[in-house]
Every structure is written in structure tokens, then in C-alpha cells.
Amino acid sequence: MEKEETDDPLRKLIDHGNSFISRYYSHYEESAPILEGCGEPLVELLVRQARLMSMATPDHDLIKRRLDDILSASYNKFYAYLYKDLPPCWRLLYTEAAILKFWVLVFEWARSRQPELIRKRVWDKMEWEDFELNTPARREEVHEIKARFEKQPKGTPSRNLGSAVWHQLMQLSMRTEVGGVHVRRSREVSSRVRERLQEWQRRNEQEDGQQGPEQQQQKREREEELLNDMVKTLDLALILAGGGGKHDEIHGYVALLEKAASLPSNDNSPDKISSKPSESETPRQDPSLGRTRTTSLTQPPTKRARLSLPPPTNPSSTIDGWLPLNASGELVGPVAISDEPPVNTQQQTPIITQKPPNWSSHPSFSPYEPFTPPVTSPIPRLPSPSLTTFQSHLSSPTPQPLILTSLVPSWPALAAHPWSKPSYLLSRTFSGRRLIPVEIGRSYVDEGWSQKILPFSEFLSTYITSPSESKGYLAQHQLFAQLPQLRSDITIPDLCYTSPANRPDGTPELEEPMLNAWFGPPGTITPLHTDPYHNLLVQVVGRKYVRLYPPGADVKRRGEEAGVDMGNTAAFDVGVLEGWDEATGEGGDEEEKEFKRLEYVDCILEPGETLYIPVGWWHYVRGLSVSFSVSFWWN
Amino acid sequence: MVFYTGQQLSYIKVPNIIITMSLYATGLNAWSQLDFDTTKKDQQPDDIFTFTCLLEDKDIDYIRPFPSYTLVYTTTTPFSPTYTAGLVPKLHQQLSTSYPDHYHHFAEASNDIVVVPTHPTNPHPLQYPSLTTLLSPSSQPISYPALHLSQISPYATVTKLSSSPSGYLVAALTAGHDLYLWGHPSRCSTWYPDIPDSPEPVVMGDDSEKDIKDVAVGQSHVLVLTTDGEIWGRGDNSSGQLGLGRETKLVTEWTRLKGEFDHDKKKIKGVWAGERNSFVVVQP
Numbered sequence: 001m002e003k004e005e006t007d008d009p010l011r012k013l014i015d016h017g018n019s020f021i022s023r024y025y026s027h028y029e030e031s032a033p034i035l036e037g038c039g040e041p042l043v044e045l046l047v048r049q050a051r052l053m054s055m056a057t058p059d060h061d062l063i064k065r066r067l068d069d070i071l072s073a074s075y076n077k078f079y080a081y082l083y084k085d086l087p088p089c090w091r092l093l094y095t096e097a098a099i100l101k102f103w104v105l106v107f108e109w110a111r112s113r114q115p116e117l118i119r120k121r122v123w124d125k126m127e128w129e130d131f132e133l134n135t136p137a138r139r140e141e142v143h144e145i146k147a148r149f150e151k152q153p154k155g156t157p158s159r160n161l162g163s164a165v166w167h168q169l170m171q172l173s174m175r176t177e178v179g180g181v182h183v184r185r186s187r188e189v190s191s192r193v194r195e196r197l198q199e200w201q202r203r204n205e206q207e208d209g210q211q212g213p214e215q216q217q218q219k220r221e222r223e224e225e226l227l228n229d230m231v232k233t234l235d236l237a238l239i240l241a242g243g244g245g246k247h248d249e250i251h252g253y254v255a256l257l258e259k260a261a262s263l264p265s266n267d268n269s270p271d272k273i274s275s276k277p278s279e280s281e282t283p284r285q286d287p288s289l290g291r292t293r294t295t296s297l298t299q300p301p302t303k304r305a306r307l308s309l310p311p312p313t314n315p316s317s318t319i320d321g322w323l324p325l326n327a328s329g330e331l332v333g334p335v336a337i338s339d340e341p342p343v344n345t346q347q348q349t350p351i352i353t354q355k356p357p358n359w360s361s362h363p364s365f366s367p368y369e370p371f372t373p374p375v376t377s378p379i380p381r382l383p384s385p386s387l388t389t390f391q392s393h394l395s396s397p398t399p400q401p402l403i404l405t406s407l408v409p410s411w412p413a414l415a416a417h418p419w420s421k422p423s424y425l426l427s428r429t430f431s432g433r434r435l436i437p438v439e440i441g442r443s444y445v446d447e448g449w450s451q452k453i454l455p456f457s458e459f460l461s462t463y464i465t466s467p468s469e470s471k472g473y474l475a476q477h478q479l480f481a482q483l484p485q486l487r488s489d490i491t492i493p494d495l496c497y498t499s500p501a502n503r504p505d506g507t508p509e510l511e512e513p514m515l516n517a518w519f520g521p522p523g524t525i526t527p528l529h530t531d532p533y534h535n536l537l538v539q540v541v542g543r544k545y546v547r548l549y550p551p552g553a554d555v556k557r558r559g560e561e562a563g564v565d566m567g568n569t570a571a572f573d574v575g576v577l578e579g580w581d582e583a584t585g586e587g588g589d590e591e592e593k594e595f596k597r598l599e600y601v602d603c604i605l606e607p608g609e610t611l612y613i614p615v616g617w618w619h620y621v622r623g624l625s626v627s628f629s630v631s632f633w634w635n
Numbered sequence: 636m637v638f639y640t641g642q643q644l645s646y647i648k649v650p651n652i653i654i655t656m657s658l659y660a661t662g663l664n665a666w667s668q669l670d671f672d673t674t675k676k677d678q679q680p681d682d683i684f685t686f687t688c689l690l691e692d693k694d695i696d697y698i699r700p701f702p703s704y705t706l707v708y709t710t711t712t713p714f715s716p717t718y719t720a721g722l723v724p725k726l727h728q729q730l731s732t733s734y735p736d737h738y739h740h741f742a743e744a745s746n747d748i749v750v751v752p753t754h755p756t757n758p759h760p761l762q763y764p765s766l767t768t769l770l771s772p773s774s775q776p777i778s779y780p781a782l783h784l785s786q787i788s789p790y791a792t793v794t795k796l797s798s799s800p801s802g803y804l805v806a807a808l809t810a811g812h813d814l815y816l817w818g819h820p821s822r823c824s825t826w827y828p829d830i831p832d833s834p835e836p837v838v839m840g841d842d843s844e845k846d847i848k849d850v851a852v853g854q855s856h857v858l859v860l861t862t863d864g865e866i867w868g869r870g871d872n873s874s875g876q877l878g879l880g881r882e883t884k885l886v887t888e889w890t891r892l893k894g895e896f897d898h899d900k901k902k903i904k905g906v907w908a909g910e911r912n913s914f915v916v917v918q919p
Binding site (some may be wrong): 039040041044045048052060062065066068069073076078080081085149438533 | 663665666678679681682702703722724725727732744745746800803822854873874876910911
């Protein structure tokens with residue numbers, strides 16, 4: 001029976017979820033010592049949800065709300081402490097709750113996709129706890145009833161639990177055992193059990209009744225909503241809680257889910273199921289599953305493409321700013337959920353389950369540049385220095401900026417896995433469902449600048465592929481820790497493993513180079529600032545203008561703003577003083593004169609080129625076209 | 636550790652007193668912190684979404700809502716809670732046995748900082764980085780920047796201060812029954828978009844003359860009691876903390892909160908807010 005499961009991704013996902021939930025205590029044990037810091041009430045609440053989820057007929061809505069309560073409580077802690085002081089237990093608690101919530105959503109989704117699978121789960125798991133029976137001895141009674149029912153020739157317990165067996169089980173739940181004697185139990189408990197069982201039964205019947213085109217449509221929309229919710233739950237754990245140290249685990253779940261989602265949904269009509277020869281004693285041989293599997297293998301590619309990638313009906317559960325995120329995303333507020341119309345990106349959506357397509361025929365991002373500043377003091381270009389040459393360059397007392405024109409020629413991101421193609425990027429982000437943090441506003445020092453977390457497809461359609469009044473910039477995000485499938489399209493240049501001489505005081509040594517992604521429309525601006533690291537800025541898509549002032553330059557610094565030290569950012573705006581942008585604040589002639597006296601070097605970075613920015617150099621970066629760069633920091 | 640002192644018995648002992656006070660509550664009940672009926676045992680209690688009378692006693696003095704449990708005090712035993720509901724964390728139990736004086740006055744902030752009453756000779760309250768440090772044998776108080784009440788309004792005497800556990804919203808009540816509110820605009824933006832970042836007087840409804848009797852601030856909701864006995868509130872209702880039912884998730888305007896306590900023209904003694912729940916005590 002077991003071997004059959006391996007090739008059905010949905011069943012595999014459910015099996016994984018089942019074993020996760022049933023093994024939750026051992027799973028939790030690894031986390032327990034750290035979680036202690038959150039206090040017993042929250043930990044008890046978390047473990048309670050896992051325990052209830054292992055029951056046959058859990059109240060998913062209440063469990064989800066309780067998990068949201070935990071997410072909200074831990075999310076509030078992220079803001080109660082300074083970032084560096086946040087005890088690690090809160091990130092872990094957030095992540096644990098998010099993973100449990102993910103599984104609740106998976107069971108709901110799977111129930112809609114293949115009801116048989118979940119009904120089977122209910123039947124198999126149905127135990128004395130579900131009837132709130134107070135002694136394990138009565139477990140046998142439940143087993144007996146179940147076994148009796150499974151022996152009946154027509155018994156397809158998964159199909160219809162509403163008949164005699166249901167009745168018998170309910171009868172069971174109405175008595176309790178006190179001192180070896182069965183007594184009638186309190187009306188409250190028995191009615192609670194009955195209600196829960198009846199609710200499941202109602203849903204079964206409701207599902208069987210859903211066959212009209214309208215209901216099918218509703219069902220698909222609901223499935224899509226659940227899918228987006230699942231992705232959102234895990235992505236928020238990665239983005240907000242840093243994955244709580246469970247990156248690999250979460251990546252594994254997303255991969256399983258993506259596979260399962262690529263199969264067409266079971267349309268769930270009973271006649272098809274009953275027309276199959278049913279050997280009900282072996283419940284695993286679910287006819288509907290066999291059908292799905294066959295279908296998925298034999299369906300023509302065109303149909304498959306359509307079914308496998310339902311348009312993200314409403315992926316726009318945009319979450320504004322960091323605050324209103326409110327932990328689970330679905331909690332409060334008109335601000336928290338954007339009302340933007342769903343964005344239709346499916347025309348660009350490629351088939352992700354098939355062999356790698358030839359991306360060259362797909363359209364690229366527009367190379368349009370609304371404005372191109374002149375380069376007046378060009379940075380020298382060389383092809384690709386050897387490690388020793390570069391090391392000696394670094395070791396000089398004042399290493400100069402350099403452009404390396406062929407440092408990264410072999411990157412898949414520049415060729416076979418082209419980041420210049422929206423369709424490729426969508427294929428790597430679960431059809432654009434994956435969430436990314438985006439900075440809204442021209443530059444982080446401007447009024448009204450904010451941060452949002454939104455689905456990748458929405459980011460593309462709102463800010464990149466169509467003109468938008470406000471700028472959205474995926475900036476300084478450790479995208480590759482979140483999306484390992486994009487990480488494999490690039491390699492860390494060997495040059496990052498050199499050891500530079502001058503590390504600024506107080507900056508800890510990085511064990512590994514730090515990777516950040518920078519992806520935005522034309523006109524994004526990173527204001528003049530310095531970083532405490534050496535930097536290789538690799539241009540992958542489009543062009544960027546970069547201007548550099550040496551560390552000793554007399555650049556006027558900003559002070560503390562809203563409690564944040566902005567001293568690494570210059571007080572003037574290069575674009576405004578050069579007359580490229582309109583002024584937003586006041587600026588004196590004196591300031592302009594001073595600024596014009598400062599010496600700098602500049603360049604326009606082309607795709608495939610790498611700019612070396614020595615530590616401490618002031619840099620101003622301006623996207624000219626749609627632009628995607630990767631920066632590598634090291635020290 | 637027993638908090639529950641069986642005070643219900645003494646209630647029965649005074650049968651000729653018909654006058655009772657009622658505790659109404661609504662909101663988060665994840666740890667049964669609103670279930671004062673100890674015979675009820677539910678493995679996963681639901682939240683309460685409308686103000687519901689949960690407890691009656693001849694004399695309810697004040698409420699201390701903690702994130703996972705609730706203490707109800709009566710004047711009979713002023714420094715020992717008469718009723719406890721919910722799950723009391725071990726550290727709190729330890730504090731109550733080791734330092735009962737501290738326990739009955741301590742406050743714990745979201746970032747673990749604990750404030751306890753000061754010694755009569757010391758004008759400032761003692762502050763500790765966390766309960767764990769307070770309970771350790773070598774505990775040493777530390778000092779944090781304190782709010783100077785004169786900053787709120789130089790002319791008014793502040794009679795009550797209430798803050799969200801995170802400190803992102805603070806409310807001050809003055810002797811003249813004016814209410815001042817202020818907070819962190821971006822941290823409160825979902826539920827209080829126009830929160831001022833320095834103390835400003837607020838007005839309930841259209842009547843600018845309405846005097847304020849009491850105020851209580853939760854994690855992301857505020858309760859206000861006016862001197863004419865109305866309760867107003869705003870903020871998050873996703874756990875039912877404003878008693879506005881299951882459908883209303885949030886109100887961003889001051890909203891009159893109604894309940895059974897309005898009907899019989901009873902007098903409302905005060906309001907209290909937990910992180911995600913609310914309490915109203917009504918006296919005859």
C-alpha cells in the first residue's frame with residue numbers, strides 16, 4: 001500500500017502532514033528548550049493545537065485562530081525589543097505556529113482537491129479521543145465498530161460516514177465510564193461531540209452536492225485562496241521570523257506543495273468514483289486517486305498547462321508596512337489587506353512541471369530608460385583579475401573601485417535561467433505566489449516611504465511590467481535564503497573569499513559573504529551612503545548608474561531620525577543637486593557649491609558586469625531601466 | 636500554589652444581602668481566563684465575542700488581567716485575589732510565593748521588563764530586566780528612562796495612566812476628567828491611524844463636554860468609561876475584545892460599546908483591559 005503513495009504528490013503531502021502532526025511531540029522536543037523562554041502558556045497553547053490537529057475531526061477554524069493568536073503574540077515581541085535583543089525563542093515560536101497553520105491549511109485544501117483522501121484520514125484516525133471518551137479501554141469499542149463496518153460488503157466508510165456506523169459511534173459518545181460503570185454523560189459533552197461529527201457529515205454531503213459549474217468555480221477559487229494562504233504563512237515565517245532556523249524544513253514543504261498544486265484538482269463527482277471497481281477493505285486503494293494519477297500522466301500538455309496553473313485569483317493579500325502585518329496577515333485592518341484588483345499574470349506563466357522550457361522565446365523586461373545620466377569620471381574596467389591580483393589590490397592602503405567585465409560569465413541567471421524573463425522568475429516563485437518584501441517610494445529617505453510584503457506576481461505587474469506612479473523596490477533582501485531555487489542560478493565569486501585588510505572597528509567578521517537582491521523598475525534610488533563591508537555588485541538584468549565618493553570625502557551626514565542612526569547616509573540628494581530629480585526639501589546654494597567641489601568616480605553598470613566597491617566608499621545607485629542586481633558583502 | 640480561595644462560599648454566607656456586583660468580560664479566552672466557573676472544563680475554549688456576565692460577588696474591587704489568566708480582587712481580602720481563572724505561569728507563581736508584596740503590584744512589559752512598587756524611602760519604582768532576574772538570588776534593579784507626568788500637561792494632575800503592554804499607546808486621565816492619548820503612529824496605524832505622537836486630549840463622540848471616568852489600554856484596543864456611564868472603545872476586535880461580535884474585526888473610530896450592563900441603568904464601577912480582552916465591573 002505504501003509504495004503506491006510515492007508518485008502522487010498530494011498524497012505524499014498529506015502523508016507528510018499526518019506524520020508531522022503525529023510526531024509533533026518528538027519534533028517539538030528539539031525546540032522545547034528554546035521555546036521555554038516564551039513561557040508555558042504560549043507553549044501549552046501551541047502543543048495543544050498540534051494535539052487537537054491529530055484528532056479525526058478537529059475544529060480547524062478555532063485551531064487556526066489559536067495559531068493566529070500565537071503568531072500575533074510572537075510578532076508583537078519582534079517590536080517589543082530592539083532587533084538585536086530579541087530572544088530567539090520568539091522567532092522559533094512564530095515559525096512553529098506558522099508550520100502548524102500551514103498543515104491545517106493543507107488538510108483543508110486537500111479536502112477540497114481530493115475529499116476521499118481526507119475522509120480516509122478522518123476514518124483512519126477516528127479514535128476514542130474524538131468522542132471525548134475518558135478511558136483508553138473504550139478505544140476497543142471504537143475499533144470494533146469500525147472493523148464491523150469495514151467488513152460490510154458495500155462499506156466505503158470514507159464515502160459516507162452518516163449511516164449506521166455514525167449512529168453507533170455517536171451512541172458511544174453519549175455514555176461515559178465512572179468507576180467501571182457506563183453512565184450517561186453530560187449533555188454538554190455529548191452534544192459537543194455530536195455537533196462536531198455532524199458538522200463533518202454536513203460538509204461531506206455539501207461537497208458531494210457541489211457539482212454545478214458555479215459551485216465548481218467557487219471550489220476552485222477557495223482552493224486558490226487556500227494555496228495563497230499556505231504560501232503566505234510559510235513566507236511570512238521566512239521573511240519576518242527569519243525561518244526560526246527551519247529554512248530547509250520550510251523549503252521542503254513549499255517544494256512538496258508546489259508539486260501537489262501542479263496536478264489538476266479532483267472534480268469530486270460521486271458517480272465517477274462509484275463506477276470504479278471499489279475494493280473497500282483496502283481503503284488506500286482509493287479509486288479517485290488512481291484516476292487522478294492516470295489523468296495527470298495522459299493529459300495533453302495544453303490542457304495540463306491550463307489546469308496546473310490556475311491564475312492567482314487573488315494573490316493580492318498585500319500587507320502594508322511592517323506594523324500592520326499583524327503576524328498572520330489575515331488579522332486586522334483595512335490597511336492590512338490591499339483592495340487592489342487581482343492581477344492577471346497567467347499569460348506569462350510558464351509550465352513549471354515539465355521539462356525546462358527554452359526561455360529564449362519568452363519576452364524580456366523592457367530595456368526602456370526614461371533618463372540616462374552622463375558618466376563624467378568613469379571607473380576603470382578590466383575583464384577578471386586573478387585572485388592574487390585582486391588580493392593585492394585589496395591590500396593596498398586605499399583600494400580603488402573597479403569594474404570587472406567578465407567575472408560572472410557562467411551564471412545561469414545570465415543564460416539558461418534568464419532573470420531577464422518575467423516568465424522565468426514567475427516559474428521560480430510558485431507562479432508568482434511567493435511573497436517578497438518591497439520598499440515603496442523612490443528612496444528610503446523620502447517622505448511616505450514604506451515597506452510592504454506582497455506576492456511576487458503582484459510586484460511584477462504593479463511595479464515592474466506596467467508603469468506605476470509609486471516605485472516598488474525589492475531592495476536589500478536576502479532573497480536567496482528565502483528562494484533557494486534562485487540561489488542556484490548564481491555563484492559566489494571567489495573574490496569574496498579574499499581577506500581585505502581594513503575591516504571597520506566594531507563590525508563582526510562575516511563567516512560567509514552576505515547576499516542581497518536588488519530588483520526594481522527604472523528610477524529606483526539608493527541614496528548616497530556607506531556600508532561597513534567590501535561589496536561586489538553584480539548587474540544581472542538592465543542597467544544601473546553608480547557614483548562613488550572616496551571614504552575621506554567631506555560628505556555631510558544625516559543624524560538620528562525617528563530613533564534610527566542615519567549617519568551612514570549623506571544629507572544631500574545627488575539626483576536633486578545634479579538637476580536630474582525635482583527637489584523634495586530645502587537645499588541651499590552653499591550646500592550645492594560644497595557638493596560640486598567633491599571628487600567622485602561613476603559608471604553605468606551593464607548586464608554581466610561587476611562593480612567592486614571598497615569598504616567605506618560612499619555610493620549612490622540609480623536604476624536606469626528595469627534592473628536586477630545582486631550584491632555580495634564580505635570583510 | 637493556590638490562588639483560588641473559595642470565596643464563593645462567603646457569598647453564600649450572606650444570604651440577606653441581595654446587592655451584588657457583576658463582572659462582564661469579552662475577548663480572548665485561549666487559556667480559559669474568562670471562565671470563572673471551575674466546573675467547566677473545555678480542552679479548547681472559544682473566545683467570548685460579546686460582553687457577558689461571568690461572575691457575581693457582593694463586592695468586586697478590581698481586576699488584574701494577565702495574558703493567560705485573570706485575577707479578581709474583592710475588598711474582603713485586598714491583597715489576595717478572590718478569584719483566579721486561566722493558566723498562571725510558573726514564574727508568576729514563584730513571585731507570589733517569594734515576594735507576595737511585589738506580586739500584588741508588579742507590572743510586566745512586552746520586553747520582559749518588570750516594575751515593582753518601591754520602598755517608601757525610594758521615590759522611584761524598582762525595575763528589573765525580567766522576572767527571572769528579579770527572582771534570582773543576586774537580583775539587582777536597573778533604571779530605565781521614566782515618563783515625567785508633567786510632560787503630559789503642565790496644568791493637569793494625572794490620576795491614572797494606562798499603557799499597552801508594548802508601550803506603543805499610552806492613555807492618561809486627569810483630575811478634571813480629561814483623557815489624553817498618544818502613541819507610536821506607525822505601530823498603531825492599523826487601529827488608530829491618527830494617533831498623535833504627543834499627549835493630546837480626546838473626545839468621545841460629538842459631545843466635547845463628556846467627562847471621562849476611567850480608561851484601559853490593551854495590546855491594540857482602548858476602553859473608555861465616561862462619567863455618565865457609557866463605554867466607548869476602538870481598535871482590534873478579532874478576538875472579541877471590544878465585544879462587537881464575531882464579524883467585526885476592527886473599528887478605527889470611537890464606538891459606543893453596549894451590553895447588558897446598559898439595560899438596567901446600573902452604575903459602572905470601572906473598566907480593565909487585558910492584552911486581548913476587556914472587563915467591566917457593574918455595581919448596583
